[in-house]
Amino acid sequence: xxxxxxxxxxxxxxxxxxxxxxxxxxxxDHVSLNVENRxxxxxxxxxxxGKTTLxxxxxxxxKLDGGHIYIQGRRVDDVNPSKRRVRMVFQExxxxxxxxxxxxxxxSNLSFGMKLRKQLxxxxxxxxxxIAKRLGIAKKLFPRKPDQLSVGQKQVVGIGRALTIIPKxxxxxxxxxxxxxxxxxxxxxxxxxxxxxxxxxxxxxSHNLPEAxxxxxxxxxxxxxxxxxxxxxxxxxxxxxxxxxxxxxECFEMQSNLFKR
Ligand SMILES: Nc1ncnc2c1ncn2[C@@H]1O[C@H](COP(=O)(O)OP(=O)(O)OP(=O)(O)O)[C@@H](O)[C@H]1O
Ligand SMILES: [Mg+2]
Numbered sequence: 470x471x472x473x474x475x476x477x478x479x480x481x482x483x484x485x486x487x488x489x490x491x492x493x494x495x496x497x498d499h500v501s502l503n504v505e506n507r508x509x510x511x512x513x514x515x516x517x518x519g520k521t522t523l524x525x526x527x528x529x530x531x532k533l534d535g536g537h538i539y540i541q542g543r544r545v546d547d548v549n550p551s552k553r554r555v556r557m558v559f560q561e562x563x564x565x566x567x568x569x570x571x572x573x574x575x576x577s578n579l580s581f582g583m584k585l586r587k588q589l590x591x592x593x594x595x596x597x598x599x600i601a602k603r604l605g606i607a608k609k610l611f612p613r614k615p616d617q618l619s620v621g622q623k624q625v626v627g628i629g630r631a632l633t634i635i636p637k638x639x640x641x642x643x644x645x646x647x648x649x650x651x652x653x654x655x656x657x658x659x660x661x662x663x664x665x666x667x668x669x670x671x672x673x674x675s676h677n678l679p680e681a682x683x684x685x686x687x688x689x690x691x692x693x694x695x696x697x698x699x700x701x702x703x704x705x706x707x708x709x710x711x712x713x714x715x716x717x718x719e720c721f722e723m724q725s726n727l728f729k730r
Contacts, residue, residue: 480541481506481670482527482638488535489522496522498694499536509664509671510699511681514691515717520674521560523691524640527672528557540637554637558644560674562627564615570626571597571611578615578626582634600629603659605652621647628656632663638670646676657684678721682706690714 482504489497497519504510512520525531527538529550538545545553564578571579579597591599601608604625615623624647631639641660645653661684664671675681681688682702689699690710698710709715 479503479505479539481508482672483539484527484536485539486536487523487526487533487538489519489526489531490534495694497526500694500696501536502689502696502699504670504672506670507664507668509661509673509684509686511673511675511685511688512691513675513678513681513688513717516676518691519694520691521642524557524642524672524674527638528555528640529553530557555640556631556634556636556638557640558624558627558631558642560642560646562615562620562623564623564627564630566615569612569614570606570618571601573597577611578630579633582630586634596633597629600632604629604632605655619647621649621652624648625652625656628660635667636669638672639664640672642674643676644673645680660684678718690717 482502484500484502486499486501487497488495488499500519500523512523514520522531526533529545529548533546540553540555565576565581568581569575569577571577573580573594576584579601580593583593583596600606601611606622606625606629610618610622610626615626618626624644628641628644631641644660645656648656657680660671660673673681673684682705685702687699688702688705690697690705692713698705698714700708705714706718709718
């Protein structure tokens with residue numbers, strides 16, 4: 470199937486030679502990728518290889534220098550981020566700094582998106598409470614503003630905020646990096662469960678390979694702005710595309726028991 474046929478048939482996400490430059494740096498270099506509806510795709514690769522930039526381009530908070538992005542067969546390169554049905558949990562957990570975690574009457578991090586979209590039942594309060602409970606956001610945190618939260622707490626509230634609205638595409642940029650291992654396991658299960666229940670695509674960037682491999686249907690390995698290999702976790706482990714992928718995977722083989730689903 471050629472790329473044009475792919476775009477017409479893919480009801481998910483299509484990246485067609487997507488490119489982003491910052492002066493002399495090519496952060497994302499002609500990346501083409503088809504992600505099917507309901508797919509959970511992990512993106513891994515060394516620091517600075519372009520993972521965050523790629524997500525920011527899909528979210529629309531960064532402009533493309535080349536190529537095109539299609540969501541459900543529609544070109545979205547010039548579509549406003551708020552109209553893309555894409556939600557992103559940023560690596561640097563960009564919460565609204567002047568808003569509390571949650572308040573049923575005032576604008577708050579957990580309620581704002583729902584208010585904008587005129588949330589249908591269950592109510593905003595009920596939805597926020599359910600999400601907070603599932604993610605382990607204690608009620609005592611509700612009145613706090615982001616500068617009164619720990620880094621890990623900010624991250625979890627950021628995830629909660631993304632989950633209050635059902636997106637077409639959920640972009641998670643190292644969402645659990647600052648969360649303790651026990652809470653991390655719970656959140657991992659919640660994210661996977663959320664993904665399974667929704668008609669959404671999840672793109673999950675992580676430096677934690679066992680986590681990425683255990684969650685994802687397919688894993689994309691990036692190097693220097695390019696996707697080097699994108700395949701199922703088992704295929705990547707058994708047939709790494711080149712020496713770089715082989716070495717990258719081998720660094721984590723000592724944790725191989727965690728690779729198992
Ligand atoms: N605003 C910017 N201005 C200039 N260069 C940038 C900018 N943002 C990113 N870059 C460069 O683009 C490249 C890709 O950065 P990016 O943040 O996407 O990497 P990453 O894979 O997410 O890394 P990490 O694993 O550390 O989060 C890097 O070389 C980075 O220095
Ligand atoms: Mg990054």
